[in-house]
Amino acid sequence: MAERDFNRRRLLEAGLVALPLGAAAAGAIGKAGVPWRPDEAAYPLAVDEGKSYNFFSRAEAAFIVAAVARMIPADELGGGAIEAGVPIFLDRQLAGEFGQGTQWYMRGPWAKGEETQGYQSRMSPAQMYRAAIAAIDKDTNHAFKVVFARLKGPDQDTYLKRLETGDVSLANVDSKAFFILFLQNVIEGFFCDPIHGGNRDMIGWKLIGFPGARYDKRAWVLAFGKPYDLPPVSIGGRPGWLAPKN
């Protein structure tokens, strides 16, 4: 564990973002971040797994990489959020339609409201990530003299738990509202179809035993207790089926 922390920190210090690359990219790419065109019947194209971020700045990426590694860590069961490509998934989502909140009702007037009234921030998801990450790094800089990414792992966990319970006061952002959105998006990135840039090599599905986009499961309905023995498959196919990369 200590060694992994050390390695990640070295990468971050070197100005690199720890992103495992090398999984096959399946196809064309939209900067829009959604691999389909809303309201059009369209076979989705896979998100570009490329090396660079479209949305996150270097400092933001350092926070994201550090935080998601604590939220879904690599362990003896297998890879975690980093290995699944969650940072790139988040980046592509926030750069696209989801990040802009184009489907949400975003007219005022604005009020905090009750918890039972749900999301009431003026910010789109992209704006909220931007504001929250800046405020978190400012807060940890003030309290611990380092940005979040440079805290020790257990201290990062403690800080994330405080965000989760709303026990941190951040400028302009409700920390609990941010954490709810962030955790949901991280989970999406770990378990979504790989065409969206997360769940790389279907490691999220392999972890729990979900078979993916298979659509005929009749043979298993009455086979009580029989493990599903076919490997998972993505909408974009399986790695072995893809054309070689250019």
Next chain:
Amino acid sequence: MAKRLPKVDAVAIGFGWTGAILAQELTDAGLNVLALERGIWRDTETDFSTTFAQDELRYRYRMELFQRPAHDTCTVRNNVSQTALPMRRLGSFLPGSGVGGAGVHWNGQTWRYLPSDLTARSHNIERYGKAVVPPDMTIQDYGVTYAELEPYYDKFEYLCGISGQAGNINGAIQPGGDPFEGPRTRGYPNPPLDMPWGPAMFGKAAASLGYHPFPQPAANASRPYTNPLGVQMGPCTYCGFCEKFGCGNYSKASAQTTILPVLMGKPNFTLKTSCEVLKINLAPDGKTATGVTYIDAAGQEFEQPADLVILCAYILHNVRLLLVSGIGKPYDPASGEGVIGKNYAYQIDSSVDVFYEDKILNPFVGAGALGLMISDFNGDNFDHSGLGFIGGGYIGVLQTGARPIETHPTPEGTPKWGGAWKKALAKSYLRCATVATQGSVMSHRSNYLDLDPTYRDAYGQPLLRMTFDFQDNEHAMSNYITARAAEIAKAMGGREISVKPRTGSWSVVPYQSTHNTGGAIMGTNPKESALNKYLQSWDVANLFVMGATAFPQQSGYNPTGTLAALAYHSAQAITTQYLKAPGQPLVQP
């Protein structure tokens, strides 16, 4: 300036289940029908193909098939002391948008309501005395009986090819079916789906406790089927992508898979998509609808005259259009007077997870209505004497697909992220069965719909305002049936169970169910209801309002079977009675 179009015999506002049913029946009767749908055209082979339909992020979490709050939403609050705020993103319920409406992304759980559900007020008072209905509980009888609706339930079940096991055929109780159901004239058109291990263990445990498990009636075809219109459906492959998804396999009944192949080819039917009705227009006397005003995707406004206006949108939009159009007297919770917006209701759910140490349940093998249920604690199927509540709910194990972003069963005390969460989920995902309850919500004086004074939609019209909370009756009922569910869960022989009751106020955040009801209810007189037993407006005789909008309170069953039966019942009255004397009320107030 609105452009005036040639008159049509009938215009349908909204083109989901009820729009398709009414259009099919009215065109069969020779009427020239126009349907206006504010969403887009969607069909199986182009939009729900099995080569890309199984995309949980796109359809569930980016909400591809649902109404978009940016376009239209409602404001919500728990009571009148709060300021209602807009539902900025969807959560608790997921109204549909586009051809087929919410009937595209439903699960297919197709129930008949109990005979006593339809007479909730008089039945409960007769059995338990007047005190059982407190003054602020505003439940009513439907004004139509189960016996009157039976042929129309039957018609919808055969249209959809429902897979199930009858429990009561003409009064004779059938083994393996629901012995509490109202008598039906014949069995379901298709046999039940095969039951996986989780539901099977529930059935065994429930039977061991003396209850009566039976297969959930499913609009997921258990075998190839050709419906009475000649439309063919394929057998369900248990892919597990029903609710929140379109079916790529022609197995889940929807307007697309049961009616549209016939309806779309009729010369006397026209569908216009991306056309949003802004208002139902009234003659100067306020008692006759002259047609509708709608706006197309290019922003052009049209006035569409029609002899008959059929309101077929989702319940919340139905109520909003009535209010915006000035039809009927708006409900006032302070005085209890008025009818539009009255008796808004919902459902209340809970669950109990059963964790096994070593049983592999393959929960991803699923279908929207794949499960074994009991009705022993639904409606008034059990003695409520001394319980302090009325109503009830179903209890059962439904195996709908355990899609991986959404389904994270972990034992009590597990954190929501981190290494411990990951380990617990990896161990539990394949080894957990969930006993679900879905309970009734009675109508109460303080739960209602009206127009929001502040927030507006994309066209500048007021949003609907929802004032709703779970009342004592609902919490008491849900706690009671959740305790029964926990007893059955314990009998299922797992390592441990985790009880998840529904506590506190209703919240717009977590998904619960798209079973909103009421707001323009049916009944026996215009003082207490907006619609007569044929869903005809008491105020505007050539206006009929479809959907769960008409339910005076919500039962513990899913609403689609009943709202479809009411639609067929209404269509029959229109074609056989109303058209002989157009513009006249079918029931004298």
